[in-house]
Amino acid sequence: MAVYTHVPAEVLDALLTRYAVGTLVSAKGIAEGVENSNYLVETTKGRFILTLYEKRVAAADLPFFMALLDHLSAAGCPVPRAIPARDGTQIQTVAGRPACLIEFLSGVSPTTPTAAQAGAAGAALARMHLALADFTGARPNSLGIAGWHQLAANCGDALDRIAPGLGGRVADELAWLDAHWPAALPQSVIHADLFPDNVLMLGDAVTGVIDFYFACTEVRAWDLAVAHAAWCFDPGGTRFDPALSAAMIGGYEAALPLSDAERAALPALARGACLRFLLTRAWDWLNTPADALVTRKDPLAFLNRLDAYAGGGLL
Amino acid sequence: MAVYTHVPAEVLDALLTRYAVGTLVSAKGIAEGVENSNYLVETTKGRFILTLYEKRVAAADLPFFMALLDHLSAAGCPVPRAIPARDGTQIQTVAGRPACLIEFLSGVSPTTPTAAQAGAAGAALARMHLALADFTGARPNSLGIAGWHQLAANCGDALDRIAPGLGGRVADELAWLDAHWPAALPQSVIHADLFPDNVLMLGDAVTGVIDFYFACTEVRAWDLAVAHAAWCFDPGGTRFDPALSAAMIGGYEAALPLSDAERAALPALARGACLRFLLTRAWDWLNTPADALVTRKDPLAFLNRLDAYAGGGLL
Numbered sequence: 001m002a003v004y005t006h007v008p009a010e011v012l013d014a015l016l017t018r019y020a021v022g023t024l025v026s027a028k029g030i031a032e033g034v035e036n037s038n039y040l041v042e043t044t045k046g047r048f049i050l051t052l053y054e055k056r057v058a059a060a061d062l063p064f065f066m067a068l069l070d071h072l073s074a075a076g077c078p079v080p081r082a083i084p085a086r087d088g089t090q091i092q093t094v095a096g097r098p099a100c101l102i103e104f105l106s107g108v109s110p111t112t113p114t115a116a117q118a119g120a121a122g123a124a125l126a127r128m129h130l131a132l133a134d135f136t137g138a139r140p141n142s143l144g145i146a147g148w149h150q151l152a153a154n155c156g157d158a159l160d161r162i163a164p165g166l167g168g169r170v171a172d173e174l175a176w177l178d179a180h181w182p183a184a185l186p187q188s189v190i191h192a193d194l195f196p197d198n199v200l201m202l203g204d205a206v207t208g209v210i211d212f213y214f215a216c217t218e219v220r221a222w223d224l225a226v227a228h229a230a231w232c233f234d235p236g237g238t239r240f241d242p243a244l245s246a247a248m249i250g251g252y253e254a255a256l257p258l259s260d261a262e263r264a265a266l267p268a269l270a271r272g273a274c275l276r277f278l279l280t281r282a283w284d285w286l287n288t289p290a291d292a293l294v295t296r297k298d299p300l301a302f303l304n305r306l307d308a309y310a311g312g313g314l315l
Numbered sequence: 316m317a318v319y320t321h322v323p324a325e326v327l328d329a330l331l332t333r334y335a336v337g338t339l340v341s342a343k344g345i346a347e348g349v350e351n352s353n354y355l356v357e358t359t360k361g362r363f364i365l366t367l368y369e370k371r372v373a374a375a376d377l378p379f380f381m382a383l384l385d386h387l388s389a390a391g392c393p394v395p396r397a398i399p400a401r402d403g404t405q406i407q408t409v410a411g412r413p414a415c416l417i418e419f420l421s422g423v424s425p426t427t428p429t430a431a432q433a434g435a436a437g438a439a440l441a442r443m444h445l446a447l448a449d450f451t452g453a454r455p456n457s458l459g460i461a462g463w464h465q466l467a468a469n470c471g472d473a474l475d476r477i478a479p480g481l482g483g484r485v486a487d488e489l490a491w492l493d494a495h496w497p498a499a500l501p502q503s504v505i506h507a508d509l510f511p512d513n514v515l516m517l518g519d520a521v522t523g524v525i526d527f528y529f530a531c532t533e534v535r536a537w538d539l540a541v542a543h544a545a546w547c548f549d550p551g552g553t554r555f556d557p558a559l560s561a562a563m564i565g566g567y568e569a570a571l572p573l574s575d576a577e578r579a580a581l582p583a584l585a586r587g588a589c590l591r592f593l594l595t596r597a598w599d600w601l602n603t604p605a606d607a608l609v610t611r612k613d614p615l616a617f618l619n620r621l622d623a624y625a626g627g628g629l630l
Contacts, residue, residue, distance in 0.1 A: 003346045008426030025421045025517065028355055031318045031344040040343055040355060042421070106340045106357070111323030202340065 003029035005037040005052050005095050012041065012050070015094055018085040019101060021045050036213075037097075040104070047104040048083065052097040057213050059091075059098045065212055066090045066100070067137050068189060075131035077124070078200075078208050080105050105208030107200025115247035116204040118231050122251030124206040125194055125227055129220050130256055132188040139189065141216035143276055145181055149174060151279040158286050162299055166282075173275055173306065181272070182219070182265035190223035192216055195230040221262040224252055225269035228315070229277070229305050237304030240314055266315040274306035318344035320352040320367050320410050327356065327365070330409055333400040334416060336360050351528075352412075355419070362419040363398065367412040372528050374406075374413045380527055381405045381415070382452050383504060390446035392439070393515075393523050395420050420523030422515025430562035431519040433546050437566030439521040440509055440542055444535050445571055447503045454504065456531035458591055460496055464489055466594040473601050477614055485594070488621065492587050497534070497580035505538035507531055510545040536577040539567055540584035543630070544592070544620050552619035555629055581630040589621035 006029075013024050022045030030038045030049075035056040041048045053059065072079045080103040082090040092099050110117050141147070152159070152170050159167035191198075193214040200208030232244040252258070258266075281299035308314060321344075328339050337360030345353045345364075350371040356363045368374065387394045395418040397405040407414050425432050456462070467474070467485050474482035506513070508529040515523035547559040567573070573581075596614035623629060 006426075009423035010426060012423070024423060026419075026515075027423050028343070029346040030355070031346055040345070104341075108324035108327070108339060108342050111321075111325060200341075 003031070003037045003039075004035070004054050005097060007037070007039060007050070007052070007095055011094065012039075015050075015092065015099075015101075016041075016043060018087070018092065019083060020086055021048065021083065021101070041101070049080065049102040049104055050094070050099060051102055052094055052099045054097065061139065061213075062091050062098055062100070064137050064139050065215065068132075068135065068212060068215055071135045071137070072128060072131055077128050077131050078105065078206060079128075079212070080208065080210060105200055105210070107202050107207035109197050109199060110201060111196065113196055113231055113244065114204070115243045117201055118244040119247035119251035120201065120204050120206050121194065121196075121199050121227060121231060122224070122248035122253075123255050124199070124209055125191065125223060126252040126255035128191065128209065129188055129223070132190075135189055137189060138217045139215065141192070141218045143192075143214070143216075143280065144218065145174075145177060145272065148177075148272075148275055148279050151283055155279065155282055155286060159282060162282055162285060163303070166303070169303070170275070170279070173271065173310075177268065177272055177275065180268045182261070182268060185219045185221055185262055185265060186259070187217060188220050189215055190218045190220060192218060192223060192226060194223065194227040219265075219269070221258065221265055222269045222273065224249070224258075225266055226273040226276075228266075229270055229273045229302070229309075232314075233305055233308070235301065236298075237301040237308070240308050242314075245314065267309060267312070270309045270315055271306055274302045274309060278302035278306060318346070318352045318354075319350070319369050320412060322352070322354060322365070322367070322410055326409065327354070330365075330407065330414075330416075331356075331358060333402070333407065334398060335401055336363065336398065336416070356416070364395065364417040364419055365409070365414060366417055367409055367414045369412065376454065376528075377406050377413055377415070379452050379454050380530065383447075383450065383527060383530055386450045386452075387443060387446055392443050392446050393420065393521060394443075394527070395523065395525060420515055420525070422517050422522030424512050424514060425516060426511065428511055428546055428559065429519070430558045432516055433559040434562035434566035435516065435519050435521050436509065436511075436514050436542060436546060437539070437563035437568075438570050439514070439524055440506065440538060441567040441570035443506065443524065444503055444538070447505075450504055452504060453532045454530065456507070456533045458507075458529070458531075458595065459533065460489075460492060460587065463492075463587075463590055463594050466598055470594065470597055470601060474597060477597055477600060478618070481597075481618070484618070485590070488586065488590055488625075492583065492590065495583045496587070497576065497583060500534045500536055500577055500580060501574070502532060503535050504530055505533045505535060507533060507538060507541060509538065509542040534580075534584070536573065536580055537584045537588065539564070539573075540581055541588040541591075543581075544585055544588045544617070544624075547629075548620055548623070550616065551613075552616040552623070555623050557629075560629065582624060582627070585624045585630055586621055589617045589624060593617035593621060 022043035026042040028040045030040050032038050035054050037052040039050040041050050066082045069079050069081050073081045082100040198211040278299050281297050337358035341357040343355045345355050350369050352367040354365040356365050381397045384394050384396050388396045397415040513526040593614050596612050
């Protein structure tokens with residue numbers, strides 16, 4: 001959510017000569033995305049996003065992400081492709097960091113989505129899942145159920161510093177999820193982080209799905225569960241909106257109907273989704289106290305959601 | 316240098332209905348300028364900068380800044396005017412803060428300016444000074460020589476925490492400036508902060524002068540001295556570039572020749588400019604230690620420049 005690396009205009013000028021995209025007209029550092037540095041770059045031929053990958057994205061994963069975006073784009077999904085340089089390469093080095101020049105997509109992210117917007121997001125997710133049925137790339141999910149155990153162990157007793165009893169609650173939930181985690185649901189590469197922040201819209205239409213840097217091979221319905229937890233509550237996680245929920249699932253199913261097994265698994269998957277964000281936010285909360293470059297997100301907003309799903313009746 | 320206030324897309328949508336600028340297509344928080352929040356906003360009719368004024372800019376000063384930019388723009392200077400709303404007002408309230416929708420200007424700021432670019436910047440400064448000869452607005456300079464005394468007193472012994480002996484060096488320099496400060500040079504409203512960051516260029520042409528939030532009524536030649544100190548050294552202030560210096564002063568004088576008194580005063584004015592940035596940076600350094608939202612700039616880069624000017628022969 002900040003610009004970590006300053007890219008001088010002179011360096012941008014030189015970079016753009018590697019591409020057939022015209023010459024530099026404007027460049028603004030933008031506050032967006034995970035821990036990358038992003039510039040909105042305008043040239044004589046168009047607008048682009050230049051992303052410099054900081055420590056949180058592994059350089060070795062970039063070819064997977066680029067292939068994924070190319071595949072989705074070729075299938076008609078509104079995702080930002082990396083622009084190939086004149087020599088065909090998509091990954092350059094800028095200021096010592098791996099960097100990609102990426103398509104600019106119009107649209108803005110809703111802060112308080114409407115049901116129509118949640119429905120469109122659900123439909124866009126289903127269309128990506130359909131498009132990925134024949135995608136051969138794969139990437140393990142380091143933030144699956146085994147990863148949550150590891151994260152909880154790494155946080156240890158410090159969880160109780162965030163809220164008294166949180167460590168015990170997490171341990172109980174992990175035990176419940178171990179016992180109830182669904183087996184053998186359809187998998188594909190999934191987005192895995194479809195918050196409203198990562199969806200660009202004009203009115204009720206999705207114009208872009210962005211920030212694929214958590215994409216991984218995982219149960220498809222878990223992607224829907226993540227989106228459901230992210231879209232169907234207020235930001236504090238205390239107010240569930242059944243209309244958003246119905247619209248999102250309806251939008252998804254209009255493009256890709258859920259099987260009985262997927263539908264039956266949704267409540268457990270949603271609890272898992274809440275625990276995933278609770279734990280990653282807790283870890284960030286405990287480990288980035290003084291670094292105001294990163295806005296710490298409240299882990300308890302996902303404890304509230306977890307409680308709501310665990311109470312039943314939402315899905 | 317960060318986005319302090321999040322403006323939801325829904326709020327932007329509503330704001331834009333007050334203007335005749337089309338409807339929202341895209342909005343990106345940009346990392347730019349002093350302590351304001353800035354968004355690059357694209358509509359169906361064009362691109363704009365939305366600035367929300369945070370604590371560092373006084374709301375009471377905004378009408379002065381808006382009148383200044385209107386005056387310069389009408390005189391043909393490339394500065395970003397505030398767009399009037401349909402009702403003629405230029406200042407709105409967004410998220411509880413005063414806010415202006417401002418023209419977007421193309422261009423990028425040089426990081427390592429060439430002599431041609433320094434010359435163009437000097438010429439642009441002179442043309443602004445000429446254009447402001449008949450501007451009737453006025454704003455006191457709170458960061459003039461009296462302000463430096465106050466800043467030095469406020470920093471107190473803490474200056475020596477930045478560098479041993481810095482407090483004594485500052486006191487000596489203040490005494491020297493008190494004894495040698497030029498009287499009765501031509502004044503007007505000046506930019507007062509013409510760093511390369513605040514000049515947008517395409518090639519060697521100035522396409523925009525931005526960030527007028529230090530503009531004030533002051534000795535005109537002091538504006539040139541500030542620009543000289545900002546442009547004619549490397550960022551650490553250790554390497555002076557005579558070619559940049561000659562180009563900048565030549566560019567200025569081609570449009571607006573300096574009087575003998577102004578030229579004679581330049582060395583003292585440049586020392587004052589260095590002390591001004593040394594002291595404001597020192598104050599920020601001492602008072603924003605843990606707030607990484609603001610990038611602390613090194614005060615000693617201006618001690619180096621001060622030493623260079625005090626050594627003589629540069630101007």
